[in-house]
Amino acid sequence: MVDFGRSDDVRKSNRRRILSVLRHHAKVSRKHISQETGLSASTVSAITSELLDEAVIVSLQGAEDGALRRGRPQVRLSLNPNAALVASAVQQLDRIAVTVCDYAGKTVAEIDRPFKAREAGPEEFPRTLIETISDALATLPPGAGQLERIELGVQGITDVEGTAMLWSPITRYRNIGMKEALEDAFGVPARVSNDCCMIALALHWRDPERFADNFAAVLLSHGIGMGLMLNGELVTGIRSSATEFGHLSHMPRGALCRCGRSGCIEAYAGDYAIYRRATNAGSESAPRNDIAQAEMSGIMEAAKNGDADSIAAFAEAGEALGTGLANMFALVDPFPVALVGHGTRAYGFIEGSLRRAIGDINPYVSGSGIEISCFPDEKPLIMEGCTITALLELDEEIARSTAPHQKIFTDAV
Amino acid sequence: MVDFGRSDDVRKSNRRRILSVLRHHAKVSRKHISQETGLSASTVSAITSELLDEAVIVSLQGAEDGALRRGRPQVRLSLNPNAALVASAVQQLDRIAVTVCDYAGKTVAEIDRPFKAREAGPEEFPRTLIETISDALATLPPGAGQLERIELGVQGITDVEGTAMLWSPITRYRNIGMKEALEDAFGVPARVSNDCCMIALALHWRDPERFADNFAAVLLSHGIGMGLMLNGELVTGIRSSATEFGHLSHMPRGALCRCGRSGCIEAYAGDYAIYRRATNAGSESAPRNDIAQAEMSGIMEAAKNGDADSIAAFAEAGEALGTGLANMFALVDPFPVALVGHGTRAYGFIEGSLRRAIGDINPYVSGSGIEISCFPDEKPLIMEGCTITALLELDEEIARSTAPHQKIFTDAV
DNA sequence: ACTATTTTTTTCGAGCCTCGAATTAAATGG
DNA sequence: CCATTTAATTCGAGGCTCGAAAAAAATAGT
Numbered sequence: 001m002v003d004f005g006r007s008d009d010v011r012k013s014n015r016r017r018i019l020s021v022l023r024h025h026a027k028v029s030r031k032h033i034s035q036e037t038g039l040s041a042s043t044v045s046a047i048t049s050e051l052l053d054e055a056v057i058v059s060l061q062g063a064e065d066g067a068l069r070r071g072r073p074q075v076r077l078s079l080n081p082n083a084a085l086v087a088s089a090v091q092q093l094d095r096i097a098v099t100v101c102d103y104a105g106k107t108v109a110e111i112d113r114p115f116k117a118r119e120a121g122p123e124e125f126p127r128t129l130i131e132t133i134s135d136a137l138a139t140l141p142p143g144a145g146q147l148e149r150i151e152l153g154v155q156g157i158t159d160v161e162g163t164a165m166l167w168s169p170i171t172r173y174r175n176i177g178m179k180e181a182l183e184d185a186f187g188v189p190a191r192v193s194n195d196c197c198m199i200a201l202a203l204h205w206r207d208p209e210r211f212a213d214n215f216a217a218v219l220l221s222h223g224i225g226m227g228l229m230l231n232g233e234l235v236t237g238i239r240s241s242a243t244e245f246g247h248l249s250h251m252p253r254g255a256l257c258r259c260g261r262s263g264c265i266e267a268y269a270g271d272y273a274i275y276r277r278a279t280n281a282g283s284e285s286a287p288r289n290d291i292a293q294a295e296m297s298g299i300m301e302a303a304k305n306g307d308a309d310s311i312a313a314f315a316e317a318g319e320a321l322g323t324g325l326a327n328m329f330a331l332v333d334p335f336p337v338a339l340v341g342h343g344t345r346a347y348g349f350i351e352g353s354l355r356r357a358i359g360d361i362n363p364y365v366s367g368s369g370i371e372i373s374c375f376p377d378e379k380p381l382i383m384e385g386c387t388i389t390a391l392l393e394l395d396e397e398i399a400r401s402t403a404p405h406q407k408i409f410t411d412a413v
Numbered sequence: 414m415v416d417f418g419r420s421d422d423v424r425k426s427n428r429r430r431i432l433s434v435l436r437h438h439a440k441v442s443r444k445h446i447s448q449e450t451g452l453s454a455s456t457v458s459a460i461t462s463e464l465l466d467e468a469v470i471v472s473l474q475g476a477e478d479g480a481l482r483r484g485r486p487q488v489r490l491s492l493n494p495n496a497a498l499v500a501s502a503v504q505q506l507d508r509i510a511v512t513v514c515d516y517a518g519k520t521v522a523e524i525d526r527p528f529k530a531r532e533a534g535p536e537e538f539p540r541t542l543i544e545t546i547s548d549a550l551a552t553l554p555p556g557a558g559q560l561e562r563i564e565l566g567v568q569g570i571t572d573v574e575g576t577a578m579l580w581s582p583i584t585r586y587r588n589i590g591m592k593e594a595l596e597d598a599f600g601v602p603a604r605v606s607n608d609c610c611m612i613a614l615a616l617h618w619r620d621p622e623r624f625a626d627n628f629a630a631v632l633l634s635h636g637i638g639m640g641l642m643l644n645g646e647l648v649t650g651i652r653s654s655a656t657e658f659g660h661l662s663h664m665p666r667g668a669l670c671r672c673g674r675s676g677c678i679e680a681y682a683g684d685y686a687i688y689r690r691a692t693n694a695g696s697e698s699a700p701r702n703d704i705a706q707a708e709m710s711g712i713m714e715a716a717k718n719g720d721a722d723s724i725a726a727f728a729e730a731g732e733a734l735g736t737g738l739a740n741m742f743a744l745v746d747p748f749p750v751a752l753v754g755h756g757t758r759a760y761g762f763i764e765g766s767l768r769r770a771i772g773d774i775n776p777y778v779s780g781s782g783i784e785i786s787c788f789p790d791e792k793p794l795i796m797e798g799c800t801i802t803a804l805l806e807l808d809e810e811i812a813r814s815t816a817p818h819q820k821i822f823t824d825a826v
Numbered sequence: 827a828c829t830a831t832t833t834t835t836t837t838c839g840a841g842c843c844t845c846g847a848a849t850t851a852a853a854t855g856g
Numbered sequence: 857c858c859a860t861t862t863a864a865t866t867c868g869a870g871g872c873t874c875g876a877a878a879a880a881a882a883t884a885g886t
Binding site for chain 1: 732739
């Protein structure tokens with residue numbers, strides 16, 4: 001329950017709703033906002049003129065699209081691109097990417113450069129990031145808005161407050177603080193989030209029909225991650241970021257996981273697990289962490305040519321994923337699933353056993369009824385998720401910052 | 414985000430907050446309410462006098478407790494017991510219990526009588542319930558309030574709307590509608606909920622320190638159930654009621670579960686599973702569903718005397734439960750756990766392997782750090798959960814029903 | 827060219843609601 | 857019996873939303 005008592009909280013809430021409409025639709029008239037929110041035309045008029053004064057939105061003259069109709073034309077309103085800038089960043093095993101977007105969501109600068117995470121010391125993570133963001137900002141023309149927020153997506157575990165990478169597969173260092181360094185460098189709020197959570201937010205934003213209030217995004221990569229949305233809210237841990245789907249127990253006392261335990265889903269479905277099984281290396285053998293994409297392609301090729309071990313490797317991966325999903329479905333009923341990352345290239349070899357495991361474990365669910373879609377490239381999704389997160393936070397802040405309404409009276413006639 | 418636009422929504426919200434304070438503390442002064450809610454004294458005065466007019470609350474004269482202090486004494490306010498009645502019911506395998514409480518939460522009538530669920534036809538479930546509630550109401554003196562709500566707790570799966578028992582271990586019939594029959598019979602809103610959810614709510618209400626915003630209640634009985642609270646909200650399925658914790662996969666292709674699948678947690682930790690393992694009956698043998706408490710006590714006795722199979726039975730149960738809990742902890746970080754039901758009598762035999770499994774699977778969590786408490790008797794908890802649910806719904810309805818404030822002017826002097 | 831019509835947006839007054847200040851109420855202490 | 861202290865109520869100010877009326881800005885028709 002929202003905690004509000006005074007009546008200007010009503011104004012804040014209505015500002016929020018109006019900004020939300022503007023965030024969803026590029027150009028909307030006051031009329032449209034009024035219909036969408038259920039607020040009266042007078043209220044919409046009052047709030048939008050406030051937002052115009054604050055230069056949060058702009059009104060677009062002319063450029064009327066569509067048939068000319070009789071009557072006073074609707075004035076289209078839009079978020080003011082120059083109201084702010086947000087920086088989104090993705091730090092991965094081998095690359096670092098930064099995107100700067102304006103307040104209307106358009107990308108205005110992009111950098112994607114190599115970064116050797118394994119060889120980097122703990123202080124290099126924030127430092128490289130600060131450098132890259134600075135470089136991206138330097139490319140902007142002087143007229144652009146001010147940077148207002150930074151959002152970073154990384155693999156691994158972060159704390160719910162978004163201050164640090166508690167653990168990440170891309171480095172052996174723990175507890176690398178990011179938030180504070182970024183905030184000190186740029187003087188604006190920053191957060192670090194789990195990549196899978198960002199992917200889920202991006203999908204929810206991209207296709208709210210399919211990825212509505214309940215769905216999961218599963219990242220199939222060297223490891224296995226999940227971003228889970230339930231009731232329209234991202235599920236995070238109580239203290240740490242993510243639903244560690246990859247480390248659910250699939251098979252007690254089973255295959256060795258790179259986390260050191262046995263029988264995790266990842267120990268069957270991660271790249272290293274598939275590689276290990278396909279090369280018949282024994283489920284207790286140490287996970288390799290330097291498997292090239294070409295090697296995975298080789299296994300797919302072998303499977304295509306009927307190699308029994310390769311086929312079994314993918315089948316066991318599918319079974320582990322399916323069992324894990326079935327467990328999720330037992331907890332909260334079935335929901336659509338997005339598979340993301342390069343692991344989806346082998347979807348053809350995985351799907352059968354995955355669906356069988358879902359069906360096996362939960363007979364109330366026809367295994368084939370689950371909607372599964374694949375997105376091979378995770379990076380743009382992570383980036384999009386970071387951007388939308390930053391923008392929505394900004395919207396929230398703007399909605400809340402309602403200065404006491406002051407009318408200015410002048411003596412002049 | 415709460416959807417509110419008009420300013421009387423503020424009043425509704427503040428009514429809600431004041432009612433919430435009154436629900437938590439038996440006798441509170443306006444002063445205290447003002448401090449607790451942060452609302453001004455004048456607002457509290459206005460709203461409480463409204464609530465007094467509506468006879469939702471009463472003001473207690475005299476009966477001052479504590480030291481007499483200088484100054485005008487605080488007037489204690491309380492919820493008006495006669496404002497309403499709510500009926501709570503628990504329908505189990507062998508008994509049906511009904512409790513009627515007044516609006517202040519005091520039990521005013523109770524019935525607990527035998528009911529043979531296995532032999533009952535589908536229509537007997539609502540019918541027996543209606544009879545028992547009627548009988549309970551008949552014992553009340555005429556001055557008592559009006560029945561306003563009915564809340565039923567049952568084992569098994571219900572739909573999120575609370576209309577029907579979709580599946581329950583106490584009967585072979587599916588999809589037994591309860592809500593409509595009860596509403597038709599008594600003319601007030603009714604709901605049917607999963608028993609474990611009610612247990613979780615009761616614990617949250619009883620001991621908000623220990624069972625705060627994140628915890629789980631696990632029912633150890635013939636089957637295994639879970640009520641899960643995250644971020645202060647009960648987790649339910651998308652369509653059906655409950656976190657089917659008992660049917661998470663513990664061991665793929667493992668022991669036969671009474672649900673027909675293999676390897677569920679319940680197939681290791683339910684009474685029938687412990688019995689099966691202790692009697693060395695083979696993990697594929699059909700579950701017995703008529704195991705008496707005495708038989709379970711016998712197994713505990715045997716374990717106490719060193720019987721290897723009995724000890725193994727409990728140890729395997731603990732491992733299955735621990736693995737399941739570790740999976741939950743991987744999803745949302747560790748949280749306190751309440752074990753509920755007669756299965757907790759064997760906690761001494763279960764704890765070791767349970768904690769080992771938690772530690773095994775999640776090394777970040779010292780297995781012994783998880784707070785586990787036992788509540789052998791589940792029935793009063795289910796009942797309490799039903800009552801508090803009904804009362805809170807009533808509070809919500811009363812908070813919302815703010816008639817347009819009408820001052821009555823009379824001509825008389 | 828000019829007026830009627832249509833549609834959108836703004837302005838204005840009424841009605842709620844909360845708050846702080848002032849007032850009233852109800853007790854104790856000397 | 858009056859001063860003091862604390863609680864509760866009353867009253868006016870200010871903010872907010874809403875509906876009605878007015879103003880603005882276009883087209884349609886003569």
